Amino acid sequence: MEGAKSGWISLTPIVVMLVVYLGGALLVGDFYRMPIWGAFLVAVLYALFLLKGYSFERRIKVFVEGAASRGILYMIAIFCLAGVFAASAKSMGAVDATVSLSLSAIPSGFLPIGIFLASCFISMSIGTSVGTIVALTPVVAEMQVGYSSPWLVAIVVGGAFFGDNLSFISDTTIAATQTQGCRMSDKFKTNFLLVLPAAIVTICLYLWGNQVAEIPTVVGDVEWIKVLPYVLVILLAVLGVNVLLVLLVGIVAADVVGLSTGAMSWIDTLRAVGMGLESMYELILVTLLAGGLMSMVKSAGGFDYLINRLTKNVNSRRGAEGAVVALTALTNLCTANNTIAILTTGPIARDLSQRYSVSARRTASLMDTTSCFVQGIIPYGAQLLMASGLAGITPFSIIPHLYYPMLIGLMVVLSICFQKK
Numbered sequence: 036m037e038g039a040k041s042g043w044i045s046l047t048p049i050v051v052m053l054v055v056y057l058g059g060a061l062l063v064g065d066f067y068r069m070p071i072w073g074a075f076l077v078a079v080l081y082a083l084f085l086l087k088g089y090s091f092e093r094r095i096k097v098f099v100e101g102a103a104s105r106g107i108l109y110m111i112a113i114f115c116l117a118g119v120f121a122a123s124a125k126s127m128g129a130v131d132a133t134v135s136l137s138l139s140a141i142p143s144g145f146l147p148i149g150i151f152l153a154s155c156f157i158s159m160s161i162g163t164s165v166g167t168i169v170a171l172t173p174v175v176a177e178m179q180v181g182y183s184s185p186w187l188v189a190i191v192v193g194g195a196f197f198g199d200n201l202s203f204i205s206d207t208t209i210a211a212t213q214t215q216g217c218r219m220s221d222k223f224k225t226n227f228l229l230v231l232p233a234a235i236v237t238i239c240l241y242l243w244g245n246q247v248a249e250i251p252t253v254v255g256d257v258e259w260i261k262v263l264p265y266v267l268v269i270l271l272a273v274l275g276v277n278v279l280l281v282l283l284v285g286i287v288a289a290d291v292v293g294l295s296t297g298a299m300s301w302i303d304t305l306r307a308v309g310m311g312l313e314s315m316y317e318l319i320l321v322t323l324l325a326g327g328l329m330s331m332v333k334s335a336g337g338f339d340y341l342i343n344r345l346t347k348n349v350n351s352r353r354g355a356e357g358a359v360v361a362l363t364a365l366t367n368l369c370t371a372n373n374t375i376a377i378l379t380t381g382p383i384a385r386d387l388s389q390r391y392s393v394s395a396r397r398t399a400s401l402m403d404t405t406s407c408f409v410q411g412i413i414p415y416g417a418q419l420l421m422a423s424g425l426a427g428i429t430p431f432s433i434i435p436h437l438y439y440p441m442l443i444g445l446m447v448v449l450s451i452c453f454q455k456k
Contacts, residue, residue: 101330
């Protein structure tokens with residue numbers, strides 16, 4: 036009993052982090068504005084005084100060893116380059132060019148399917164669901180073609196999570212693959228097969244509910260060359276090239292295109308580097324704090340206790356996968372941030388998966404897809420708050436039409452229930 040009690044106590048830093056974040060978000064009245072790193076910092080300070088039998092210097096060392104571990108630093112390097120690539124591409128007009136290209140390719144009379152595929156391509160290219168929603172929602176919301184605004188906006192949100200789940204420069208993909216120790220290309224293949232049925236069913240639903248309508252002229256001239264850096268990054272990543280090299284090539288390609296087309300100057304390229312790094316500072320800080328916090332929790336026996344409790348009635352790979360999914364979903368519900376949910380539960384999921392021989396790519400895929408499912412349907416998440424604000428509607432009016440996020444949640448459950456022995 037004493038061991039169980041001490042095991043539970045060793046997990047309280049995670050509980051403290053969740054409580055502080057939820058309490059702060061409710062106090063501020065906005066989950067999107069509540070700095071998650073503040074909650075992690077409070078939890079870290081609490082954990083420092085929780086470790087028993089350690090000198091203060093040893094406690095600091097445990098934290099530093101976790102924060103400065105090879106996996107954490109490698110992940111931060113990827114975050115930095117991903118931020119610089121995103122900023123460089125945006126500065127030279129790649130985002131606007133990708134939106135114009137996507138919308139111009141929509142055939143007249145197939146607006147819902149076209150918007151969904153355009154949102155998928157854009158989010159896959161730029162690696163952010165929020166960025167896709169910000170780019171497409173104002174355009175879609177102005178389309179007066181006989182469709183309700185919540186339905187059209189829900190199409191954008193669904194497609195945005197398709198790319199967020201699969202993009203090689205997405206925060207969730209980076210966090211999932213690095214915490215589980217697998218290659219991005221391997222996770223992509225496993226993940227794609229998992230969500231493909233959901234995408235096909237979603238397209239069929241849009242085709243079944245389609246109305247013939249002319250698409251308004253809402254796009255400008257398509258500058259194909261500005262889309263090239265995104266295409267290059269996706270192609271190299273699928274081929275299995277190291278992600279750091281892929282991002283470096285993407286950054287160089289974005290700068291070359293920007294300079295050759297006159298869209299950027301040398302000063303702009305340097306400014307984009309600063310903007311990209313600045314955009315990642317909070318995520319980098321959270322990653323460091325999360326790495327140190329998980330190290331202290333693990334040293335206190337929290338991981339062993341939690342895994343033993345989770346596996347008390349687990350005697351198969353199916354049960355282990357279900358535990359990983361449940362833990363990821365619960366954390367995402369509490370934090371309203373899919374990347375933070377993966378960073379928090381990643382080390383626990385890795386230990387649990389290794390016990391029951393679940394492949395790293397499979398665990399990374401389950402965590403990423405589960406977090407996107409939960410994040411895609413909660414009304415207090417950044418994505419739905421942003422989409423509803425830009426369209427002038429309520430988040431709750433969008434939720435019933437979120438076919439794709441709901442379907443990927445269903446696919447996760449079905450893939451666990453009907454997997455081969």
